[in-house]
Amino acid sequence: MNHHEQRERLRAILAGRQCVATASVYDPISALIAQSVGYEIGQVGGSIAAAAILAAPDLIVLTLTEFAEQMRRIARVADLCLFVDADHGYGNALNVMRTIEELEHAGVSGLTIEDTALPLAYGQPRDEIRLLSIEEGAGKMRAAVAARTDPGFVIGARTSALRTEGLEGAISRVRMYAACGVDAIFLEGFEKLEHLEALHDAARIPMILGNNRMGHKREDLAARGARIQLNPHLPIAATVHALKEVYTHLYRGGAPDALKAMVASPADMEKLVHNDDYKRWLRQYMDG
Amino acid sequence: MNHHEQRERLRAILAGRQCVATASVYDPISALIAQSVGYEIGQVGGSIAAAAILAAPDLIVLTLTEFAEQMRRIARVADLCLFVDADHGYGNALNVMRTIEELEHAGVSGLTIEDTALPLAYGQPRDEIRLLSIEEGAGKMRAAVAARTDPGFVIGARTSALRTEGLEGAISRVRMYAACGVDAIFLEGFEKLEHLEALHDAARIPMILGNNRMGHKREDLAARGARIQLNPHLPIAATVHALKEVYTHLYRGGAPDALKAMVASPADMEKLVHNDDYKRWLRQYMDG
Amino acid sequence: MNHHEQRERLRAILAGRQCVATASVYDPISALIAQSVGYEIGQVGGSIAAAAILAAPDLIVLTLTEFAEQMRRIARVADLCLFVDADHGYGNALNVMRTIEELEHAGVSGLTIEDTALPLAYGQPRDEIRLLSIEEGAGKMRAAVAARTDPGFVIGARTSALRTEGLEGAISRVRMYAACGVDAIFLEGFEKLEHLEALHDAARIPMILGNNRMGHKREDLAARGARIQLNPHLPIAATVHALKEVYTHLYRGGAPDALKAMVASPADMEKLVHNDDYKRWLRQYMDG
């Protein structure tokens, strides 16, 4: 499936009636495994990308280039749609345009641009969220929409307004951003179904939700316009846990064979690396 | 610890009397965890690099640039010595020189160059090992030695001669390669202690061994000149296994909380991303 | 113009009746200037790429990744079709497949894969050309054709057979390669019109020619199937010359103003960096 087709598949989900859960992925291996168990969408969080690429926290120290390259590595081999967190677009509206250009080129299916002032300002407490003015936010959304070249590429406007400005402020923002031509609204910090309903009524475009901390039922979310719901970033934490177990065991002199139950089989590893494709290619193009 | 110091530490191991086991690592996260449990050396196999970066098998489709960049990502954050498999040096002796240049620049502590003809020739069966002539192999080793700029950088000559030419051929090769100025000999396909002894007697430089399939005792290997022994590539297979479990659970609607026992704690994740460093930097440089 | 459209334009030239001369380009600036004077095709020689990126000679020390990235830099901003020299495809047929993948992704319009054994073998004189067997060459061409995902992407088979095997050998090769599905034949070392005619008769696909050392008329070449003719690599040599003049002048304390006649005007420099686009974007998306 080529990138345009993946984007159309993501659009079909946005245009549908279900609220689809995504897999949190961060590299080619995680994306391929998520895909193999049935996921249609792989999401890449900014925090997870920084952890995987730089072993750094979510403080905007990863560059656009580094992020785009990791996305390209995933998009090269994975068939699931990649839907990624492009933070604030790495600067002002001009940087947003490069963000769209680079991530579209990398092969992702869609992304979100948020209306938060980033990176942290001098003296700003780490947990304090500062929003851009609605006009500046809208400028960035319009720039994003203008910069895409594949009309299938999905652009979501992400706002934390519910956290900082309450429902009324959030309504103004989602209405404004929807008018900029974005394809979806990502609601950060959403908790109450009636907020989702009101914001969907205001935006009239599909809604995307982060972690479902409140445990709402998927159909209740879908009924209020939610089409995508992000899953928590547990996979990378499972990797860390598994690696720690294995390294500890081996470091202490434990037998490799004792790990059998917790490692993928050679056959699974061969599948992961597309060994059948390469075998076929060797036969077709190099078999003298 | 800077790269030169890491290289000196690797040299100290080669100059010591123990045979040290390495951790098979492949990205920043795996290297940091291996280091956290006590490993001094992280090894990166060519096959594992191809799997992690390209999801491709061990058929020399990864480029030197791609490999070097992944090594740089690891070397940026990890304190353990990186000892990596640079295959055949990505071409002829000139390419070997660039391999040394790029991997030294990436921050690895040492690498091996093998005397195998790679990539697969037209019509060559995938499992057939073809060695370069000993003269060509020696030319590559001399080129490697000449190309390093940090004298601490460790260069190992890797040979599969024991598999294809028997002990006598292997003796000629290790003697020749040692005379080229390499710092160690990597014996591929070693099985018998007396072979190790004979080859160490011939080379008179430290020996490095791959998987210890025969289960020799570490002190028996050390007594015959082995200073480094690679561990099997189980960590990446453990990652694959853990990810499959987690994605399957979540995809089927399983509760995130049910995964607690198999994921790293938030505190562990914070440590992984050096959160304390960043906190301190925020306080020191941005606290208005 | 997007990359697919550029490829279709290149195909239109191959399907036409003219023999079109290309501009030798090597970076974004050279490509943009070539385009500004009217060129439709920018060619990137392997030797020129190595010179521009690595300051290295034409000895296959540049990696595929480095080459692809430079091509991407050009393709980001230039509208002319990029037709590039991908040498031997950086290895065996599997490497050819990655070459197609990476250069197609970079946005080039077409490339050539040659049937020369590269890089230099141990002991091989630098100027000696060694061809792959015709079967191996054909395997690489079939691999190239199979690897493209945009059917518009142009693949040329480049052969030096005329130099090493004479007309008869060349005829066998171009016939074979054409049967593999390549879009054009690049004749290296061509001198006589009747050779071109015979080879075009054998291949029945468009012919591409390197430097026209013999000074044949363009219409004579076109009448015998040639559709593209490469221009000599003088532009990079002109850059070197101009830079030497300017640096020498300034180093000796010469007045900057004295250089006016040999430097582009501020207006030209603004055009080169797309200043009008950025001005418009600032106005549209950042004008508070």
Added chain:
Amino acid sequence: MNHHEQRERLRAILAGRQCVATASVYDPISALIAQSVGYEIGQVGGSIAAAAILAAPDLIVLTLTEFAEQMRRIARVADLCLFVDADHGYGNALNVMRTIEELEHAGVSGLTIEDTALPLAYGQPRDEIRLLSIEEGAGKMRAAVAARTDPGFVIGARTSALRTEGLEGAISRVRMYAACGVDAIFLEGFEKLEHLEALHDAARIPMILGNNRMGHKREDLAARGARIQLNPHLPIAATVHALKEVYTHLYRGGAPDALKAMVASPADMEKLVHNDDYKRWLRQYMDG
């Protein structure tokens, strides 16, 4: 000469009594030619880097990664000291730290971090300079100094305060930045010798000057603490001019031979690509 030695040479210039003029360079070729005519320092302006890499204007759309990679390309082959414009450090103080890390790793000898608020804010006129508060600027300078690992690496604080705050403001800033441990002050917008004198008296560290629009004598600048003076960015404009001439000539069907006087000789081109080194390496390591 390795990077540490290049940095020591740059420090020797700062510690000397002369005011040395730099060459404006932008890629490996320009740097090698500048070096060949005698320059000891190659400067890379942010505007020139954006032009060469992205064909974009000086609006902070280039990423740190892209910039660092171009610097690495130059530092791989050039022996002159690279002294580069790292703009505002690509974000806040944490980004400054990555900037130091990446550019030090790339092999540059030194850089400047400026105290300007960048990129352009929403609604900010393009030509308006906005300074960070002096405290924020100082935080960035301290972060830069803390982030270097080679003590030879040169860090300059660049300020436009003379333009926006007058002499008094500038004095406060240079005094503060010098106290942060930077190695030099880059004065943007300097015009009067007495300003230079007053600022040098305040900072008591070496001064670096941009374009010498006022035509002050080099010894007058040196007597007031200036150790480096940037030359105007004419070389890239000369390249553009030369390329336009050559492409136009060839496009119109002009004879290649007619260009002889304006292109570098084959011998010069061979020297540029280090052909003698490669010849020697072929002889030493591949001569069967």
